[in-house]
Amino acid sequence: MAFVEPLITKMQSIGALDDKDRALIETLAVNPKRLTPQEYLLHQGDHPTNSVIVLSGVLARFQELPEGDRQVVSFHLPGEMPDLHSLFIGHMDHSLVAITEAVVGQVPHDELRRVVRESATLMGLLWRETLIDAAIFRQWIANNGRRGALAGTAHLLCELMLRARSIGGLRSDGSWPMPFTQQQLGDALGLSLVHINRTLKTLREANVAVIERGVLRVLDWDELKRIAGFDPAYLHLKS
Amino acid sequence: MAFVEPLITKMQSIGALDDKDRALIETLAVNPKRLTPQEYLLHQGDHPTNSVIVLSGVLARFQELPEGDRQVVSFHLPGEMPDLHSLFIGHMDHSLVAITEAVVGQVPHDELRRVVRESATLMGLLWRETLIDAAIFRQWIANNGRRGALAGTAHLLCELMLRARSIGGLRSDGSWPMPFTQQQLGDALGLSLVHINRTLKTLREANVAVIERGVLRVLDWDELKRIAGFDPAYLHLKS
DNA sequence: CGTGTTTTTGAGCCGTGTCAACGATAGTGG
DNA sequence: CCACTATCGTTGACACGGCTCAAAAACACG
Numbered sequence: 001m002a003f004v005e006p007l008i009t010k011m012q013s014i015g016a017l018d019d020k021d022r023a024l025i026e027t028l029a030v031n032p033k034r035l036t037p038q039e040y041l042l043h044q045g046d047h048p049t050n051s052v053i054v055l056s057g058v059l060a061r062f063q064e065l066p067e068g069d070r071q072v073v074s075f076h077l078p079g080e081m082p083d084l085h086s087l088f089i090g091h092m093d094h095s096l097v098a099i100t101e102a103v104v105g106q107v108p109h110d111e112l113r114r115v116v117r118e119s120a121t122l123m124g125l126l127w128r129e130t131l132i133d134a135a136i137f138r139q140w141i142a143n144n145g146r147r148g149a150l151a152g153t154a155h156l157l158c159e160l161m162l163r164a165r166s167i168g169g170l171r172s173d174g175s176w177p178m179p180f181t182q183q184q185l186g187d188a189l190g191l192s193l194v195h196i197n198r199t200l201k202t203l204r205e206a207n208v209a210v211i212e213r214g215v216l217r218v219l220d221w222d223e224l225k226r227i228a229g230f231d232p233a234y235l236h237l238k239s
Numbered sequence: 240m241a242f243v244e245p246l247i248t249k250m251q252s253i254g255a256l257d258d259k260d261r262a263l264i265e266t267l268a269v270n271p272k273r274l275t276p277q278e279y280l281l282h283q284g285d286h287p288t289n290s291v292i293v294l295s296g297v298l299a300r301f302q303e304l305p306e307g308d309r310q311v312v313s314f315h316l317p318g319e320m321p322d323l324h325s326l327f328i329g330h331m332d333h334s335l336v337a338i339t340e341a342v343v344g345q346v347p348h349d350e351l352r353r354v355v356r357e358s359a360t361l362m363g364l365l366w367r368e369t370l371i372d373a374a375i376f377r378q379w380i381a382n383n384g385r386r387g388a389l390a391g392t393a394h395l396l397c398e399l400m401l402r403a404r405s406i407g408g409l410r411s412d413g414s415w416p417m418p419f420t421q422q423q424l425g426d427a428l429g430l431s432l433v434h435i436n437r438t439l440k441t442l443r444e445a446n447v448a449v450i451e452r453g454v455l456r457v458l459d460w461d462e463l464k465r466i467a468g469f470d471p472a473y474l475h476l477k478s
Numbered sequence: 479c480g481t482g483t484t485t486t487t488g489a490g491c492c493g494t495g496t497c498a499a500c501g502a503t504a505g506t507g508g
Numbered sequence: 509c510c511a512c513t514a515t516c517g518t519t520g521a522c523a524c525g526g527c528t529c530a531a532a533a534a535c536a537c538g
Contacts, residue, residue, distance in 0.1 A: 197486060437518090437519090
């Protein structure tokens with residue numbers, strides 16, 4: 001029961017749950033699993049028979065490209081279900097790995113199908129979660145495509161801050177313990193390690209956003225959003 | 240009834256339909272609408288109350304970025320539902336426009352909800368379609384990110400050829416009447432018009448793929464796939 | 479305190495963008 | 509059927525953003 005708390009929080013951040021739906025979620029058989037940093041949960045090519053809920057920590061999905069490069073396609077905070085899509089498309093076209101120490105809850109596909117069958121609301125919310133996932137992908141296409149390095153980086157930082165805030169992940173001073181290395185950020189933005197470093201330096205020297213000892217602090221929200229051309233509507237958060 | 244034929248073809252290209260499901264699809268109220276090239280069907284910011292099926296022609300979705308640039312996030316061939324996501328996320332974070340002359344069938348969200356409620360198979364297939372959409376987005380993130388101009392372009396051509404083939408859109412000689420301008424391809428791949436032109440020239444001079452008078456012909460499939468690092472699994476086509 | 483990882487910086491190069499012009503093609507009206 | 513026009517494709521010259529290589533500094537951990 002406590003296991004599904006992050007999922008309930010997440011569902012409520014993107015929609016409304018009544019008592020019946022909440023009770024139904026709590027009937028899910030959730031099998032917890034602890035992950036160490038860099039540990040793979042799924043490999044490209046796998047055909048999983050369950051999906052996972054991130055209970056704590058941060059995960060990432062990425063593709064390995066022929067020349068050995070990595071393309072990170074998403075980051076996942078507690079409450080999210082990074083491989084919910086495997087419910088309807090069996091083949092994994094990417095890998096799923098823990099960024100930090102993490103705990104995930106494994107839920108058999110049959111269990112999810114049962115919940116989806118019994119509650120139109122939960123079906124809608126789970127479907128909705130995969131659609132928001134897709135909306136984020138669209139922004140990342142733009143981050144990697146038409147937005148330049150500075151705008152793309154700023155956009156990613158905006159997004160992560162809002163997503164972290166929506167699940168109550170910010171510190172009381174509004175900063176966020178961002179767990180990514182600059183290499184991982186570069187792999188998400190299609191930038192080299194050296195260049196993401198210089199881009200972050202630009203943001204730092206403009207007093208817009210600072211990362212110190214792994215903690216991200218946004219000093220000038222309006223300016224960060226302006227640089228990014230950021231419109232939060234695509235995250236479809238209620239707040 | 241004839242209106243939903245492309246949708247049935249599409250559904251069968253990514254899954255199985257029985258007679259009952261086919262009959263259910265044919266009960267959908269489909270309101271056809273004719274579009275001229277460049278005509279907008281939906282604008283960024285809209286809140287549509289129906290989704291559309293592409294009946295003929297090709298559509299594209301794109302975001303307008305602050306500096307006036309465009310990021311194309313997807314192309315849509317007959318049978319696809321380019322704004323199916325609006326069933327569960329109301330706000331459009333991008334625009335939908337006709338590339339060619341096209342006919343779409345408008346289906347009210349209520350109608351889709353009815354079908355989803357009545358058939359678990361169709362719910363699964365429609366959800367699956369949005370998930371394949373997302374899988375394509377992931378590849379486009381890589382196209383715009385870690386893949387270079389040549390590999391990204393080759394990857395997009397591979398994808399389009401397979402998608403066109405899966406709905407019977409190729410000519411008998413295996414070529415495909417590709418309706419995009421080089422500007423539009425560039426907007427999809429995050430490349431300038433000049434550079435996409437040079438990239439296509441490279442493919443042409445290597446006798447890998449040629450676009451003549453708007454018709455794409457792949458001369459050396461293996462080589463094109465090799466350049467792209469293409470693995471078709473993410474399209475989840477049955478054939 | 480030592481070792482491995484991550485961040486930072488410099489120097490030089492290369493892929494891709496920009497600017498500009500011309501050529502090819504298709505559609506339009508006389 | 510041809511001239512006219514608009515759009516699209518092609519090419520060259522040059523600039524610049526971002527990459528690579530390399531090394532040092534800062535940090536994390538045992």
